Amino acid sequence: MxxxxxxxxxxxxxxxxxxxxxxxxxxxxxxxxxxxxxxxxxxxxxxxxxxxxxxxxxxxxxxxxxxxxxxxxxxxxxxxxxxxxxxxxxxxxxxxxxxxxxxxxxxxxxxxxxxxxxxxxxxxxxxxxxxxxxxxxxxxxxxxxxxxxxxxxxxxxxxxxxxxxxxxxxxxxxxxxxxxxxxxxTSSDFKTFHPGGSLGASLTMVREIMHSGDALPLATPDTGMEEAVATISQKRFGCVIVVDEEGRLAGIVTDGDLRRNLTQALNTLKVRDIMTADPAQVTPDTLASSAIAELNARAITSLVVCEDDKPVGLVHMHDLLRIGVA
CATH class of the missing domain: 3.40.50.10490 (Glucose-6-phosphate isomerase like protein; domain 1)
Incomplete structure (x- = not known):
């Protein structure tokens, strides 16, 4: 032509x-x-x-x-x-x-x-x-x-x-x-008629895919970093959620926080010394599509799921990719 x-x-x-x-x-x-x-x-x-x-x-x-x-x-x-x-x-x-x-x-x-x-x-x-x-x-x-x-x-x-x-x-x-x-x-009604494919996946709520209960990697601000690292390794989410005495979200320690503090003697530090305060969080009723948008916007891999400021779950990028949210 x-x-x-x-x-x-x-x-x-x-x-x-x-x-x-x-x-x-x-x-x-x-x-x-x-x-x-x-x-x-x-x-x-x-x-x-x-x-x-x-x-x-x-x-x-x-x-x-x-x-x-x-x-x-x-x-x-x-x-x-x-x-x-x-x-x-x-x-x-x-x-x-x-x-x-x-x-x-x-x-x-x-x-x-x-x-x-x-x-x-x-x-x-x-x-x-x-x-x-x-x-x-x-x-x-x-x-x-x-x-x-x-x-x-x-x-x-x-x-x-x-x-x-x-x-x-x-x-x-x-x-x-x-x-x-x-x-x-509502979007929930919409999902009823669109259960399949990426559209159905994007209309999934976080509560349907989040990890909760004993699966959550938890620590307090006074937890020693050796114990926190062990929890991160055991739970395999690449992070530990930090809660205060009343169970409210206080912060998060991620693999990134660990890498940024490699020059320090971690065994002498507490979680409060390296944690990121006010981490990204969503509610259980957040749509999967909104959750992945939040992860992409912040360039992170995990979101804490909270109700009344208390962590009730954790959703990872891999969870969203597994159900087909792109």
């Missing part, structure tokens, strides 16, 4: 991204108008149902719909994607009277949606439309019409769904997050 061709490709990509960016910029403006009122009604309608959100569509709208259904489900709003064409051949049985239908069609004239819409009306199932044309067949039959701004596609021929797909996707994400925030969906 020569330089001219390269520049042409980059110019094409830049034009596409500018068109898509302009499309996304128009969406918040629409939400300040009639789309905003319809959006609020859609959120309220979904909150009111006892069943699931049945997302449907065909073509590119269908692909976007499948992603929206997945996002809704993973953020606490039960949802399922039903392909509009398959619905006409038996999949209507997946839709119950307790559900709501979220139908996507950019033109609003998708023929394959006819069966789903007729079925929904027959059983008084609320229909939420996502289209640019509220006067379309879909827009007229819907109980709530989320009317998107009609903008130019990034495709130079104005044919391939590009800007329209991005708008549908963005509105679906906005709907999912509004529902998430409305029900107070």
């Amino acid at each position: 020569n330089a001219a061709e390269e520049n042409s490709d980059i110019a094409s990509a830049m034009r596409t991204l500018r068109v898509l960016s302009d499309g996304l910029a128009a969406l918040p403006q629409s939400l300040e108008g009639p789309l905003g009122a319809a959006f609020v009604k859609a959120v309220e309608a979904i909150r009111a149902i006892e069943g699931r959100v049945i997302v449907t569509g065909v073509g590119k709208s269908g692909h976007i719909g499948a992603k929206i259904a997945a996002t809704l489900s993973s953020t606490g709003t039960p949802a399922y994607f039903v392909h509009a064409a398959e619905a006409n051949h038996g999949d209507l049985g997946m839709i119950t009277r307790n559900d709501a239908v979220l139908a996507l069609s950019w033109s609003g004239e998708t023929v394959e949606l006819k069966g789903v819409l007729a079925y929904a009306k027959r059983f008084s199932i609320p229909v939420i439309a996502v289209t640019w044309n509220e006067q379309s067949a879909l827009g007229r039959v819907a109980d709530i019409c989320l009317t998107l701004p009609k903008l130019e596609e990034a495709c130079p021929h104005g044919l391939a769904p590009t800007t329209s797909s991005v708008l549908q996707l963005a509105l679906g994400d906005a709907l999912a997050i509004a529902l998430l925030e409305g029900r107070g969906f």
Whole structure:
């Protein structure tokens, strides 16, 4: 590929991204108008149902719909994607009277949606439309019409769904997050639906992986350094946690502290002589992702886990790497 061709490709990509960016910029403006009122009604309608959100569509709208259904489900709003064409051949049985239908069609004239819409009306199932044309067949039959701004596609021929797909996707994400925030969906709830992979690992709480009880390497400020070194070697965490007479965190002695004091006669010193006061600490409910961020920021390998200023655990970098937090 020569330089001219390269520049042409980059110019094409830049034009596409500018068109898509302009499309996304128009969406918040629409939400300040009639789309905003319809959006609020859609959120309220979904909150009111006892069943699931049945997302449907065909073509590119269908692909976007499948992603929206997945996002809704993973953020606490039960949802399922039903392909509009398959619905006409038996999949209507997946839709119950307790559900709501979220139908996507950019033109609003998708023929394959006819069966789903007729079925929904027959059983008084609320229909939420996502289209640019509220006067379309879909827009007229819907109980709530989320009317998107009609903008130019990034495709130079104005044919391939590009800007329209991005708008549908963005509105679906906005709907999912509004529902998430409305029900107070927490990171713990999120983990329930994402137990696997690095995402599930990052949502693990420190209490689930920390070392506690007899495994903790403990010493007092008056402990002799010979005994402290023996504890560090025995517990194999590369540190010893220092607690005062009331069991509160007083400091920490790490391998680094030992190296920095090699020129001294350690057997004549107490823990208080070389310990680092006010060490990094987290609570048992700290997320693993936050814990590893703290370790990286401080360039250390261990965090003391405290409750009411008293050490109840220790979490090491190796613990976080072992469960897949990167």
